[in-house]
Amino acid sequence: MADLTRDFRRSQELWIVRVPREDLQGIERVELVWEDDFGSRRADFDVDNAPPVALRLVTAAPNPFNPKTTLLFELAERQAYELRIYDARGRLVRSLADAVGGPGPLTAIFDGFDDRGRALASGSYRAVLFTETGVRSLALTLTK
Helix, strand or coil, rough: CCCCCCCEEEEEEEEEECCCCHHHHHEEEEEEEEECCCEEEEEEEEECCCCCEEEEEEEEEEECCCCCCEEEECCCCEEEEEEEEEECCCEEEEEEEEEEEEEEEEEEEECCEEECCCCCCCCEEEEEEEEECCEEEEEEEEEC
């Protein structure tokens, strides 16, 4: 079996494996095998039936952050999206974006303030990216 790993990195809670389509020519099935805290794991899929990655909420840097962090996300095609920040109780505290964008990488800055301009308390927050093709989220930690 050929080693197809071209870009493998850990990004917060999401493992990303990227293999250019041209490297998969003539390959019908791909198997991923890895070790984590729960032991050995395996996933496989048919190359022809693999769905394209429609969206990714890639990372926040820095995280933990004070006073601000930059969120990086990626859309596979031009589409409407919303990027929102929720507190630990699930309440919407900030709407960062309601726009149309892509394809490609996009960024947004979260400055630790709510929609009314009030400074948020230290704690855990969640950035949630909503698009026409799905939803992704990322944990954030604001420190003071």
